[in-house]
Amino acid sequence: MKLGLVIDADNCVGCQACVVACKQWNTSGTLGPLTDHDPYGDEPSGVAFNRVRSYEVGVFPNSKTVNMPMSCMHCETAECVTVCPTGASYKRQEDGIVLVDQDKCMGCNLCAWACPYGARELDDVSGTMKKCTLCVDRIYDDALPEEERQPVCVLTCPSNARHFGDFDDPDSHVNRLVRERGGQQSLPELGYNPVNRYLPPRNKPHVGQERGTTPGGFADRLKGWLSRSVSR
């Protein structure tokens, strides 16, 4: 199995719901707590596994807002694992999930340097590296109803912009999306071969849009009023 996410950059509205849901689940999950500093103060900051940034693409008025959620891509060539001197970072054989063993990590930061995507954040209270687990503590949990055995970010997304599945299965939901919509990798030239894919914005509007008419000047309106009254 090769588990990962497909993120639809066309659907994502940048609402940050997945960021909050991720933080909520994982701060009490296997890697928790995700330490916060000054959470209710003037300069809040803290560990997060998932961040959503918004970009303006193109030049106004021909521009568009694109939101890009980022979490660990569970790369096939995960150099974060290669560089780890302690063996704390590892990639699971069975499903490709990249994890950090909190009992082995010495907090040297090297894996965060090796990750191109900023997916790893050091928790300076525990002194260890933390990162997205692809909700490994949800997706195999028999106690949950089957439809809930998914990463919590995917379940939470209100605009259906996040999809979870097995990229090894050619007929999986995620692979079909990648095929149909031309899913892309971020920074492919670095050769990390990230599993997560991004679906680019569609060229045509996704939902039918009403074409408004430009309001005319006084003369136009007078003509319109006249023709309506005369025909009556």
Added chain:
Amino acid sequence: MQPAWSVIFFTVASGAGFGLVILTVFLGLFGGVHGLGTNGTAAAVIIGMVLAAAGLLASTLHLANPRNAWRAFFRFRTSWLSREAVFAVLFYPVSVLYLVGIVLSGDGAWFTWVGAIGIVVSLLAVATVFATGMIYASLRTIPQWNSALVPVNYLLLALASGALLLTAIVAMASDEIRAMALLSIVLLAIAGAAKATYYFWIGMPPSGPSIHTALALTRGQVRLLEAGQSHDTFLNREFSFQASAKLLVRLRLIVYATVFVIPFVLMAAALHAGHPMLAPSAALFMAVGLVVERWLFFAEARHTVNLFYGRQTC
């Protein structure tokens, strides 16, 4: 990249220490350091070992969880950091053996058993410094580091600073420092040329990752609207460090002057008039300059995370 003081001190001190041991032992293979007796040679090796150890200890200050530092020896197969740790730790027992040999037999020539140990000592020291360079050079995420020039620079600067230290030690024992001064001059010139090549190379227009390949969605103009955070996080603190272009240029000039030009001139002077303070002051200049050089090494490095925060190229 955020310059890390513990790492800067570590690479400067242990680089000079390993360089000193490499040169002392290597010259020992071919009849010994000119102007240095057995005791002097042993003292030089001990000073080198102490400097390297001080650096290695400083490097553990940079760990957030040093309790697990002992685990760093177990990923030798893949991790350059692990290799560095293993080479550094192997270096010590072998060096102690060499010291004992030198004191007992007084001869470290290549055909003696002491010389054979000496070869292992210098190979381990070279391997440690090389591994340090490779930790940086192996990161494809930082174009300014991802080059063979990086380990070459680390090695050459270790040798050049080691040579100046050795000259200073020789100056204390005798006034026959001309041979060492000459060797220092040659090493300084080579290291200076390599560093200048590096600065030229990182100044070339970036051709690697860009905000377009990072977003993977568009070729249009892109700008960050909203980072999704109101204040800096670990990512910004670690990767977004930026110094003004003016400061960077000034610091480079300081590096050229203190690491290469001034020691070069002082050593050239020592060739003619052997004043005992010339070599120590050259070594001091270089030590200060190397701290600046390492700081710049970090300050001028641009990690690809910055692309997601709106940087156009790395």
